[in-house]
Amino acid sequence: MMATAALCLDLDDTLWPVGPAIIGAEAAAVEFLARYYPHVAAQNTIADMRAWRLRVAIEHPARGHDLTWLRQEALRQQAVAAGCGPAEAERMAAATFEVFFAARHAVEPYAEVAEALERLAAAFPLYALSNGNAELERTPLGGYFRAAFSARGLGVAKPDRAAFLAVVKAAGIAPQAMLHVGDDPQADVHGAQQAGLRTAWIHRGQQHWPEALPRADHEFADLGGLADYLLGPV
Ligand SMILES: [Mg+2]
Numbered sequence: 001m002m003a004t005a006a007l008c009l010d011l012d013d014t015l016w017p018v019g020p021a022i023i024g025a026e027a028a029a030v031e032f033l034a035r036y037y038p039h040v041a042a043q044n045t046i047a048d049m050r051a052w053r054l055r056v057a058i059e060h061p062a063r064g065h066d067l068t069w070l071r072q073e074a075l076r077q078q079a080v081a082a083g084c085g086p087a088e089a090e091r092m093a094a095a096t097f098e099v100f101f102a103a104r105h106a107v108e109p110y111a112e113v114a115e116a117l118e119r120l121a122a123a124f125p126l127y128a129l130s131n132g133n134a135e136l137e138r139t140p141l142g143g144y145f146r147a148a149f150s151a152r153g154l155g156v157a158k159p160d161r162a163a164f165l166a167v168v169k170a171a172g173i174a175p176q177a178m179l180h181v182g183d184d185p186q187a188d189v190h191g192a193q194q195a196g197l198r199t200a201w202i203h204r205g206q207q208h209w210p211e212a213l214p215r216a217d218h219e220f221a222d223l224g225g226l227a228d229y230l231l232g233p234v
Helices: 018-036 046-059 067-081 086-104 113-123 161-171 185-194 223-231
Strands: 006-009 126-130 147-150 178-182 198-202 218-220
Touching: 006 161, 018 046, 018 086, 046 067, 067 086, 113 126, 113 223, 126 161, 147 161, 161 178, 161 185, 178 185, 185 198, 198 223, 218 223
Parallel strands: 006 126, 006 178, 126 147, 178 198, 198 218
Antiparallel strands: none
16 A cells, blocks of 8 residues: 555535534624615525525536635625615625625634644645635634645536546645545545545544445544544654
8 A cells, every 4th residue: 555645634524613614604794784785684684695595506506616606696696686786786795705705714623623733734745625615724724734725726526536636636646645534425535535545534423424435444533533543642
């Protein structure tokens, strides 16, 4: 087996729980609307916002890798439905998205993550690969990574092999020398396996492996387990 030369890490639900960050960001967006666009806010609860976003995602499957576009387009359509003209709707969507996006980066990493990344980054180049739209450098963990890749930037989302191969290419190593680390059995583990990477599944003691999929090379409850395995316990 080829030795690990670099690590590729998923972000959402691997380094931090994404649910609380999204809920906080949606609340911030609704608050912003209530303050500056009350006529739009009147028909715009968090539930409405989610429903619009879902509808736009279903109508535009080709944009599924671009969560920023989907959310901004949903906001624009909501503004038009509330009676805004095209230019005002564009402005409202851009401004509201900025508020959402700033709050979306107020992520709280899982307790062990910063220390584990510090240990791992001292031994391996770390790359990030996310289907989400968080910008790693806007979070407290940006400094540990050599580079960050997103589905939006690549134009292709995990589990597509092309997403993983882009990271492997940037690292300048063979796919088997890259260990991909993530929480999602399909998007992370299965996708990385298809691209020839080795895999580590982070399950947080809460997920069960779907029986239909081949298992990951490694399974850890958290990133501390991964660091101990690769580097030996502290
Ligand atoms: Mg994830």
